[in-house]
Amino acid sequence: MSEEDPTRRTVIKVGAAVAAVATAAPALPDVAEAKAAVTDTARISLKVNGVTHRQELEARVTLLDALRERIGLTGTKKGCDRGECGACTVLVDGRRIKSCLTLAVMQQGREITTVEGLARGDALHPVQAAFIRNDGFQCGFCTPGQLMSAVACVHEGHTGSDDEIREWMSGNLCRCGCYPNIVASVRQAAKEMS
Amino acid sequence: MDAFAYTRADQPERAVRLAADPRARYIAGGTDLLNLMKDGVQRHDHLIDISALPLADVRESGGRIRLGALSRMSDVAVHQAVRRRLPVLSQALLAGASPQVRNMASLGGNLLQRTRCWYFRDPTMPCNRREPGSGCPALDGLNRWHAIVGGSDHCIAVHPSDLAVALTALDATVRTLSAEGPREIPMAGFYLPPGDTPHLETALRQGELITGIDVPVTELAAGSTYLKVRDRATFEFAVVSVAALVRLRGEEVREARLAFGGIAPRPWRSEAAEQALIGRPLNAATIEAAGAALVRDARPRAHNAFKVPLVQRALSDILGQFGRNR
Numbered sequence: 374m375s376e377e378d379p380t381r382r383t384v385i386k387v388g389a390a391v392a393a394v395a396t397a398a399p400a401l402p403d404v405a406e407a408k409a410a411v412t413d414t415a416r417i418s419l420k421v422n423g424v425t426h427r428q429e430l431e432a433r434v435t436l437l438d439a440l441r442e443r444i445g446l447t448g449t450k451k452g453c454d455r456g457e458c459g460a461c462t463v464l465v466d467g468r469r470i471k472s473c474l475t476l477a478v479m480q481q482g483r484e485i486t487t488v489e490g491l492a493r494g495d496a497l498h499p500v501q502a503a504f505i506r507n508d509g510f511q512c513g514f515c516t517p518g519q520l521m522s523a524v525a526c527v528h529e530g531h532t533g534s535d536d537e538i539r540e541w542m543s544g545n546l547c548r549c550g551c552y553p554n555i556v557a558s559v560r561q562a563a564k565e566m567s
Numbered sequence: 568m569d570a571f572a573y574t575r576a577d578q579p580e581r582a583v584r585l586a587a588d589p590r591a592r593y594i595a596g597g598t599d600l601l602n603l604m605k606d607g608v609q610r611h612d613h614l615i616d617i618s619a620l621p622l623a624d625v626r627e628s629g630g631r632i633r634l635g636a637l638s639r640m641s642d643v644a645v646h647q648a649v650r651r652r653l654p655v656l657s658q659a660l661l662a663g664a665s666p667q668v669r670n671m672a673s674l675g676g677n678l679l680q681r682t683r684c685w686y687f688r689d690p691t692m693p694c695n696r697r698e699p700g701s702g703c704p705a706l707d708g709l710n711r712w713h714a715i716v717g718g719s720d721h722c723i724a725v726h727p728s729d730l731a732v733a734l735t736a737l738d739a740t741v742r743t744l745s746a747e748g749p750r751e752i753p754m755a756g757f758y759l760p761p762g763d764t765p766h767l768e769t770a771l772r773q774g775e776l777i778t779g780i781d782v783p784v785t786e787l788a789a790g791s792t793y794l795k796v797r798d799r800a801t802f803e804f805a806v807v808s809v810a811a812l813v814r815l816r817g818e819e820v821r822e823a824r825l826a827f828g829g830i831a832p833r834p835w836r837s838e839a840a841e842q843a844l845i846g847r848p849l850n851a852a853t854i855e856a857a858g859a860a861l862v863r864d865a866r867p868r869a870h871n872a873f874k875v876p877l878v879q880r881a882l883s884d885i886l887g888q889f890g891r892n893r
């Protein structure tokens with residue numbers, strides 16, 4: 374039987390190799406067995422803030438849960454777990470995404486940046502400094518997501534006006550209603566980073 | 568979310584072979600599928616990751632713009648050729664979801680996202696679309712979001728995609744690959760009417776992979792625009808939306824193509840409204856006639872009758888823009 378034969382369910386196992394998953398798994402006659410294989414043995418490696426983390430985890434673990442529960446980077450927050458609040462925003466290869474809506478296993482080989490990766494030692498990222506100076510938060514729960522989104526928003530060049538900032542920050546909700554100060558923070562950060 | 572096996576596919580042919588098993592499902596951006604699986608609306612034993620397939624390009628060739636199925640909403644929206652030649656497509660994409668979701672979500676996945684009907688998304692409720700024959704609580708329940716045209720006594724859900732509305736107005740074609748080989752499906756036949764089988768949503772067969780979308784480049788398409796009416800300013804699904812392609816000569820409407828979102832179980836093309844415009848001057852009386860033609864067969868429910876005037880006003884607003892830009 375060729376490796377391509379679907380009845381052999383070739384690739385069920387998540388390989389340790391970055392690129393793919395096509396480890397030479399034993400023939401898996403049915404899905405129940407396939408499941409067991411993946412739940413027991415998935416080994417993945419994630420590069421977060423420049424550090425490679427090797428983890429054993431199930432395919433169903435989201436990037437958000439892998440970051441928080443496995444790697445221990447709890448700066449990234451879980452608000453809704455449904456893509457609606459933006460608290461879980463991280464950068465993947467420089468682009469902002471919602472980490473609750475992707476699987477950790479899908480993000481192998483990419484550069485993931487979380488809020489912990491913004492500061493350089495004691496020197497805050499200009500976006501972080503701008504949020505402090507402008508009082509861009511109250512309880513702070515949404516803030517890591519706001520910061521990651523703001524970094525991307527500035528790099529994307531979506532800071533031409535307050536309206537543009539509001540539109541392009543709209544994927545991040547703030548229950549404390551700090552929106553005016555968040556807009557001011559992004560405006561100031563954009564000026565300083567230009 | 569229940570456990571599942573995972574495979575990353577590197578070639579479309581291989582993805583299709585793996586998806587021949589009905590227990591398997593593709594995952595692209597994951598932005599709808601994972602929500603449905605977390606909520607227990609769908610269960611799949613095997614996810615085939617197609618996000619790395621080499622189908623993410625946007626090209627112009629032979630009078631068409633060819634969009635790869637795995638291209639991301641955000642990339643397509645800002646593509647120069649799309650902005651210039653298909654403004655309605657760029658606008659509809661930018662009006663959808665949030666910047667983060669648009670960076671993840673693929674065009675193919677967008678077309679196949681499932682309805683936001685709250686009964687459908689709640690597995691503790693009956694729903695004909697989720698569990699055939701279990702009933703439709705929306706008919707006599709909370710149906711503010713639901714369809715005013717094109718529904719049936721079995722389902723009145725609305726299709727949530729902005730992209731699909733734009734592509735319907737643009738007369739696009741969906742390209743696919745299955746075990747039987749490649750084929751093309753026009754947007755007009757891609758979504759099935761709910762009838763008494765609302766669980767059958769598209770013309771796709773088991774395991775059929777969307778490989779791309781072809782959009783004809785025309786003079787009509789260059790003058791196109793999208794209007795989306797929402798409950799809040801942004802980051803929300805449409806209450807109603809309109810994709811309009813209109814070509815004028817002087818005051819007279821030479822060509823028109825109109826598709827609507829938020830009012831029907833699939834993107835709703837209204838040839839009746841188009842016919843009310845073509846060959847006539849674009850003035851208040853014609854616009855009113857087009858609106859009346861659009862909702863002639865409307866069947867509103869207890870909580871969504873407001874959509875009947877709202878969609879007419881949205882049409883009037885967008886047509887007025889063409890008048891002003893002339």
Ligand SMILES: Cc1cc2nc3c(=O)[nH]c(=O)nc-3n(C[C@H](O)[C@H](O)[C@H](O)COP(=O)(O)OP(=O)(O)OC[C@H]3O[C@@H](n4cnc5c(N)ncnc54)[C@H](O)[C@@H]3O)c2cc1C
Nearest residue numbers: 456595596597598599600663664673675676677679729777
């Ligand atoms: C908070 C939020 C707000 C949103 N707001 C909007 C909005 O305003 N307007 C709007 O239009 N959308 C909106 N969306 C929906 C979003 O656009 C879709 O979730 C997204 O486009 C799906 O794409 P995906 O690549 O993530 O698909 P996935 O979630 O990966 O897949 C969805 C489905 O499509 C199938 N599939 C994917 N690609 C293919 C393919 N190439 N061939 C065959 N099958 C395939 C999968 O098997 C799955 O069944 C919103 C989503 C969220 C989470």
Ligand code: SF4
Nearest residue numbers: 684694703722723724
């Ligand atoms: S409207 Fe359709 S999707 Fe909603 S509950 Fe009724 S059958 Fe289900």
Ligand code: FES
Nearest residue numbers: 452453454459473
């Ligand atoms: S936790 Fe991801 S968007 Fe809310």
Ligand code: FES
Nearest residue numbers: 511513547548549
């Ligand atoms: S600061 Fe409290 S939710 Fe935003």
